[in-house]
Amino acid sequence: MLLEADHRAGGTLHVSSGHMSGAASQLQAQRGIADDAQAHYDDVMRISKGTATPDLLRLATRHAGSTIDWLMASGFEMGPECPVIAYSHEPYRVARTYWGTHKGLSILKVLQPLLDDAVKDGLVDLRLNTRLVDLQPGSQGQGWTATCGGAADQYEVNAKNVVLATGGYGGNPQLFSRLTGGYPLLSPAPACADGSGLELGLALGGQVRNSDVYLPTVAGVPDQAGGHYVNWDRRSNLTPQHRKPWEIYVTVQGERFVAEDDPSPDARERALKRQPQLAFWVVFDEAIFAQAPCLFTGTDKSEVLARFGTHLAYQRADTLDGLAAACGMDAPTLQRTVAQYNTAVAQGKDLLGRTHLPAPIAQGPFYAIRHQGVTLRCWAGLEVDASLRVVGRNGEPMKGLYAVGEILGGAAMSGDSFASGMSITPALTFGRLLGSDWLNWQNA
Ligand SMILES: Cc1cc2nc3c(=O)[nH]c(=O)nc-3n(C[C@H](O)[C@H](O)[C@H](O)COP(=O)(O)OP(=O)(O)OC[C@H]3O[C@@H](n4cnc5c(N)ncnc54)[C@H](O)[C@@H]3O)c2cc1C
Numbered sequence: 001m002l003l004e005a006d007h008r009a010g011g012t013l014h015v016s017s018g019h020m021s022g023a024a025s026q027l028q029a030q031r032g033i034a035d036d037a038q039a040h041y042d043d044v045m046r047i048s049k050g051t052a053t054p055d056l057l058r059l060a061t062r063h064a065g066s067t068i069d070w071l072m073a074s075g076f077e078m079g080p081e082c083p084v085i086a087y088s089h090e091p092y093r094v095a096r097t098y099w100g101t102h103k104g105l106s107i108l109k110v111l112q113p114l115l116d117d118a119v120k121d122g123l124v125d126l127r128l129n130t131r132l133v134d135l136q137p138g139s140q141g142q143g144w145t146a147t148c149g150g151a152a153d154q155y156e157v158n159a160k161n162v163v164l165a166t167g168g169y170g171g172n173p174q175l176f177s178r179l180t181g182g183y184p185l186l187s188p189a190p191a192c193a194d195g196s197g198l199e200l201g202l203a204l205g206g207q208v209r210n211s212d213v214y215l216p217t218v219a220g221v222p223d224q225a226g227g228h229y230v231n232w233d234r235r236s237n238l239t240p241q242h243r244k245p246w247e248i249y250v251t252v253q254g255e256r257f258v259a260e261d262d263p264s265p266d267a268r269e270r271a272l273k274r275q276p277q278l279a280f281w282v283v284f285d286e287a288i289f290a291q292a293p294c295l296f297t298g299t300d301k302s303e304v305l306a307r308f309g310t311h312l313a314y315q316r317a318d319t320l321d322g323l324a325a326a327c328g329m330d331a332p333t334l335q336r337t338v339a340q341y342n343t344a345v346a347q348g349k350d351l352l353g354r355t356h357l358p359a360p361i362a363q364g365p366f367y368a369i370r371h372q373g374v375t376l377r378c379w380a381g382l383e384v385d386a387s388l389r390v391v392g393r394n395g396e397p398m399k400g401l402y403a404v405g406e407i408l409g410g411a412a413m414s415g416d417s418f419a420s421g422m423s424i425t426p427a428l429t430f431g432r433l434l435g436s437d438w439l440n441w442q443n444a
Contacts (some may be wrong), residue, residue, distance in 0.1 A: 001157060002115075002124050003148050005131040006192045009108075009115060011167050012406070013424075015188055015232060016104030019086060020071075020428075021096050021421030022064030027072065028083055028096065035094050037062045044419045047090045047266070051213070051415025055386040059433075060413060060426035067429045068098055074110045077101045087241035089418035090266045097420045107424065135162065135200045143400055161400040163434055164390070165427075166197025168378035168406035173228045175199070179211050179380040184277055186220055187375040188232035198407050201382045205392040210411035211380040215418065216278050216373020218268045225312040230374060234298040236282070238371075239265070244356040246292035247284040248341050249371075251275055254324060254334035256341065259354040266417060269373075278373030281327055283338070285361045292358075295369070313370040323366045377423045381409020388430055404430035 008014075023040035040061040044052055072078060079099045086097040100106020118124040133154060134147035143160040169175040170189025175198075177185065202208065218238050220230035237243040238260075245260035257280065258271035272278060282295070294301050307314040317323040320338055324331035342360035344350035350357060382403045384390055389397035405427035413422040 001159070002126045003130045003132050003146070004126070004128050005196075007129055009112065009126070009128070010104075011192055012190060013104035013108045013111075015190055016424065017088075017232070018099050018102075018104035018107055018424060019088075019421045020064075020068060020098045020107075020425040021092070021419070022066075022068040022098070022425055023061065023096050024065040025068040025072075025083070025096075025098075027068065027078065027098070028065075031083065031095070033083065033095050035096055037065065039094065040064065040092075040096060043092045043094075044414055044422065047092075047419050048415030048417040051411070051417070052419075053209070053412040053415075056384070056408070056412050056426070059386060060422070060429055063429045063433060064425045067425055067432060070432070071107065071110055071428075074114065076110050077106050086420045087263075088239050088265065089420045090264065092420060104424070107428070132166070132197065132200065135204060137204075159400075161402065163431075164197045164201055164382070164401070164403040164407055165405045165431065166195075166407055167193045168381075168410075169193060169195025169198060170375050170378055171195075176375070176378070179208060180214050180375075180378070181212065183214055183216070183375075184372065185228045185375060186222055186230055186278075186372045187228060188220075188230050188235075189375070189377075193378075193406070195378075197403075198382055201390055201401075201403060201407070204390070204398065204401070205394075206390045206398075207383045207393055208380050208409075209383040210409050213379050213411040213416050214273070215266075215269045215379075215416065216272050217376050217418070218265070218272050218373065219278075219280070219371040220374040221311075221313045221369060221371055232376075234296055235374075236295055236369075236371060237293075237297050238268075238282075240356070243293055243295075244358070245354075246288045246356075246358055247282045247295070248337070248361065249280050250283055250329070250334065250337055250368075252277075252279055252281070252327075252329065254281075254329035254331075255337055256352060259350065259352040261354050261356045269418075272373050275373075279370060281329070281368040281370050283323070283334075283361060283366065283368045285363050285366050287363055288359055288361065289367060308367070315368045315370075316365050318364045318366075320364075320366055323368055327368050327370070376418075377406055377410040379409055379411045381412055382407050384408060388434060402434060404434060 023035040082098040083095040085091045085095050119126045136145050138145050144162045146157045170187035171191045171193040172195045173185040175195040240261040308316045315326040321331045324334040345357040345360045385397045388402045390401045
């Protein structure tokens with residue numbers, strides 16, 4: 001029985017970029033890329049400085065390549081450029097990142113017909129619009145009793161085994177703040193990522209792992225001022241490998257804090273993490289706005305212009321002092337920052353080491369857009385053992401209770417860092433492992 005709170009299957013795949021990573025795939029072999037599971041494991045451990053959870057990372061990397069092969073064999077429409085070294089996160093040493101022609105939806109396009117067939121053949125009892133509301137140990141300690149349904153029509157189901165695959169909590173600011181060190185939430189996660197499955201696991205005696213780990217992605221603007229949602233298809237393009245920065249980034253005081261074109265996402269993310277409220281302003285002038293490629297993907301400049309005056313994160317003024325006042329920055333600090341940057345542009349040498357210095361910020365009107373660190377996937381999660389069984393506070397795995405996917409927390413797979421494709425691929429891989437070798441897992 002598959003319970004799905006939403007009206008459709010797919011969860012976060014509907015919005016995800018869908019980057020996956022796996023070593024020793026057939027596609028890599030065809031392209032002559034030498035790679036193996038050990039190298040993938042070592043690369044993630046290098047990027048995460050040894051902070052990923054070893055047994056889970058071992059399990060994920062060992063089977064990730066075959067997950068990619070299985071998707072391909074099932075009709076996955078692979079981006080023709082893949083596999084690549086991706087630069088939106090700290091890059092791997094070899095090309096082992098893959099994506100579909102339609103981002104996360106390409107993955108769903110493979111999974112949906114398989115699910116539909118399984119439903120048609122009576123192998124899966126799919127219940128859409130049906131929430132898992134409560135989970136309790138079954139009577140006489142046998143299996144589990146799930147309370148499920150909608151507000152008006154709840155019923156109980158007994159199950160020998162339960163797999164919690166309810167995703168993260170990026171749609172739930174209160175839970176996010178509780179589990180992730182009080183940082184403010186800005187996320188493109190859908191509302192269905194409400195952490196309810198994680199809370200059920202905790203209520204049963206499960207434990208949270210990695211609630212002390214967090215790194216923001218650089219960065220986004222809430223769709224609504226003061227909101228916690230950002231549409232990732234129309235995000236600010238702040239990855240220097242994709243769009244070289246023309247603007248400067250300044251703190252809420254008005255000082256630069258990072259070389260905007262530092263090629264290392266990790267370095268930029270750590271610099272942002274030190275900023276209060278994970279906030280900074282992107283500052284530029286009229287000439288830069290006119291000459292530079294649009295700052296936002298999937299958006300044209302007239303749309304961006306229309307946000308000034310209607311959204312508090314977008315501020316414009318004729319003078320730098322006026323801009324500082326509108327943004328709550330210290331005016332002399334902003335004046336000094338811009339003057340220093342303009343000197344760097346004139347001399348071709350920047351104190352913070354930025355190398356792309358295309359134009360000074362010289363002539364009003366001046367613009368500033370308040371950005372905030374983004375949570376792409378949640379960091380903390382439910383602790384499981386190497387057989388994916390939920391571990392209780394006594395350190396013992398709970399019989400017949402498993403968890404896979406983002407409910408495990410992203411830090412389990414890439415520690416205190418981001419490693420490309422290491423949310424979706426392990427989610428698919430662990431789900432496949434539980435499903436394909438079910439009897440062995442059941443008896444483990
Ligand atoms: C914009 C964006 C881009 C991303 N890009 C990447 C990327 O490129 N690569 C990568 O690896 N990761 C990426 N991620 C993260 C990745 O997409 C997710 O971690 C992954 O899709 C989560 O899969 P999941 O199956 O664990 O959870 P989900 O896909 O969130 O599915 C959970 C499902 O459980 C249902 N559910 C929740 N609670 C209940 C309940 N109580 N009862 C019944 N049903 C319930 C939900 O409705 C949902 O359908 C991205 C995330 C976002 C938001």
